[in-house]
Amino acid sequence: MATRTSPVTKGAQYVALAGYMLFLGFPLFYxxxxxxxxxxxxxxxxxxxxxxxxxxxxxxxxxASQGIIRSTLNTLVVSLATTLVVTAVSLPAAYAMARFRGxxxxxxxxxxxxxxxxPVILIIIxxxxxxxxxxxxxxxxxxxxxxxTFCLPFALWMLQGFVAAIPVSLExxxxxDGASRFTMLRTVxxxxxxxxxxxxxxxxxxxxxxxxxxxxxLLQSPDNFTLSRSLALFVGAEGQVRLGPxxxxxxxxxxxxxxxxAILQRRLTGGLLSGAVKG
Amino acid sequence: xxxxxQTPPPVPLPTAPSPHRRTSRMVVARRKEVAALVIxxxxxxxxxxxxxxxxxxxxxxxxxxxxxxxxSAFTGFGQFxxxxxxxxxxxxxxxxxIWAVSVTVLQLLAGLGLALLLNANLRFQNLTRLLALIPWAxxxxxxxxxxxxxxxxxxxxxxxxxxxxEPGFALDWLGSFGTALPAAIVVGVWVGMPQxxxxxxxxxxxxxxxxxxxxxVDGAGSWQRFLHVSLPALRPVMTSITxxxxxxxxxxxxxxxxLTEGGPGGQTMLPMLFAYNEAFKYRDIAYAAAMGNVxxxxxxxxxxxxxxxxxxxxxx
Numbered sequence: 400m401a402t403r404t405s406p407v408t409k410g411a412q413y414v415a416l417a418g419y420m421l422f423l424g425f426p427l428f429y430x431x432x433x434x435x436x437x438x439x440x441x442x443x444x445x446x447x448x449x450x451x452x453x454x455x456x457x458x459x460x461x462x463a464s465q466g467i468i469r470s471t472l473n474t475l476v477v478s479l480a481t482t483l484v485v486t487a488v489s490l491p492a493a494y495a496m497a498r499f500r501g502x503x504x505x506x507x508x509x510x511x512x513x514x515x516x517x518p519v520i521l522i523i524i525x526x527x528x529x530x531x532x533x534x535x536x537x538x539x540x541x542x543x544x545x546x547x548t549f550c551l552p553f554a555l556w557m558l559q560g561f562v563a564a565i566p567v568s569l570e571x572x573x574x575x576d577g578a579s580r581f582t583m584l585r586t587v588x589x590x591x592x593x594x595x596x597x598x599x600x601x602x603x604x605x606x607x608x609x610x611x612x613x614x615x616x617l618l619q620s621p622d623n624f625t626l627s628r629s630l631a632l633f634v635g636a637e638g639q640v641r642l643g644p645x646x647x648x649x650x651x652x653x654x655x656x657x658x659x660x661a662i663l664q665r666r667l668t669g670g671l672l673s674g675a676v677k678g
Numbered sequence: 679x680x681x682x683x684q685t686p687p688p689v690p691l692p693t694a695p696s697p698h699r700r701t702s703r704m705v706v707a708r709r710k711e712v713a714a715l716v717i718x719x720x721x722x723x724x725x726x727x728x729x730x731x732x733x734x735x736x737x738x739x740x741x742x743x744x745x746x747x748x749x750s751a752f753t754g755f756g757q758f759x760x761x762x763x764x765x766x767x768x769x770x771x772x773x774x775x776i777w778a779v780s781v782t783v784l785q786l787l788a789g790l791g792l793a794l795l796l797n798a799n800l801r802f803q804n805l806t807r808l809l810a811l812i813p814w815a816x817x818x819x820x821x822x823x824x825x826x827x828x829x830x831x832x833x834x835x836x837x838x839x840x841x842x843x844e845p846g847f848a849l850d851w852l853g854s855f856g857t858a859l860p861a862a863i864v865v866g867v868w869v870g871m872p873q874x875x876x877x878x879x880x881x882x883x884x885x886x887x888x889x890x891x892x893x894x895v896d897g898a899g900s901w902q903r904f905l906h907v908s909l910p911a912l913r914p915v916m917t918s919i920t921x922x923x924x925x926x927x928x929x930x931x932x933x934x935x936x937l938t939e940g941g942p943g944g945q946t947m948l949p950m951l952f953a954y955n956e957a958f959k960y961r962d963i964a965y966a967a968a969m970g971n972v973x974x975x976x977x978x979x980x981x982x983x984x985x986x987x988x989x990x991x992x993x994x
Binding site for chain 2 (some may be wrong): 408442445489495525528544545547549581608
């Protein structure tokens, strides 16, 4: 934009921007620093932001305690399985939603909205009962099923936005050449959808990786815990908590999500909102 | 199989066979195709989302408990009568309202401010955008752990800053009656602000430059340009993100559960935490389901009122 701004306004804008950067970035910076502080420093009144001595041992201690490695593997397996199933299942449906507009799209969008309004407590109680009768509560398979169901609406929404962005004329051209719908999907539509699909898959992965409520309700035995579930346990026993290793574990647990979001940055501003703003 | 609906056939052949039969066969073929594409998504959604949801709404009208042999026979409105007389639940609902309204309003204001800054021609914008992803990306449990450390009465930097002015200050923000809810609200704003500002930024960028420039030619200052050009154009986006934020905030759970577990003394007991305790601590699932139903009704009523006022304002 080529609008004029006075130097005073400019200055005020930079001050405000710095304030925002501090508010947004400082907590993570503090967590990183805390993960390198000794437990003594963290338990004292010493608020010096940097570690007095670097305590890398926090990380090895975090990995050694409370079955964190086990929980990391569990989280990874559940998140990957969720992502694979959601992507495979939502691609065709998203295509249908975007191309055969009308009633299907209306129902789809309606469901996505309704699924947001209802508090999860109403769904988790019957779901817990269902999963218990087939012995899938307290199991990673059961958790994956739940995650698939809850990631699907959003994946559909994102993907149908990406499908809608592909010109229909490309499909018509393929159809003119005598390609069947399936061939056309395979050779024309899906290759063009790869970036959008990758973005959706990453978003699904992060949602599953970060999820806490269903894991809290469904998982009972520590062997099945996901990372969020294990880390929340750390907090429960307050007072005896060793803050250094806890901070280190928290840092490790955030790495996949932070990396994926950094990669997704462009798509998040474009993709999610093309659905949100234009409907 | 040229069944793309948007495009009429280029040249309608005069000798086409009975059009009725042809379309109906095409319609059938198309239905089959759509079904094949949609069914893999439909089944999990029906089995694990729609059916449980209906069942969950129904459970509120029973006396079911979590034990395996509990009956789920219809018993009427007993749970709702019990709710109406439950002071703890009414308190929790009030806390939920304060939480959801404050977080949503602050998210909107802070998000709008950030979106305007990101839309102005400033340096460090890419860095700020990257920083804005942090709260959005981090697992809620980690966010809660992190803010617990920030609020820690001894080693936390929040008290560290206060101690520069007032030595010996050691307030337990999350553990004290007056401060627990406001402290949790700050964390809620931190978590939700980025998504709001990125959405608003997308809305701002859709406003045509000519519109803003025209206002400038007419002598409008930056504040007037914001008030008379940007804000009205942004209204639909603001309405939708505010509605979504309100729903998400009212139904939020994980963050506050790890931050305070509803304490101290129920000061941060959001309705979802209350319902979770009823269902999975005290095993009274019918009562919890009744709470869920009341939450839906209230949220929908508030949303309808809000959307109605917004549409009216837009028409005027």
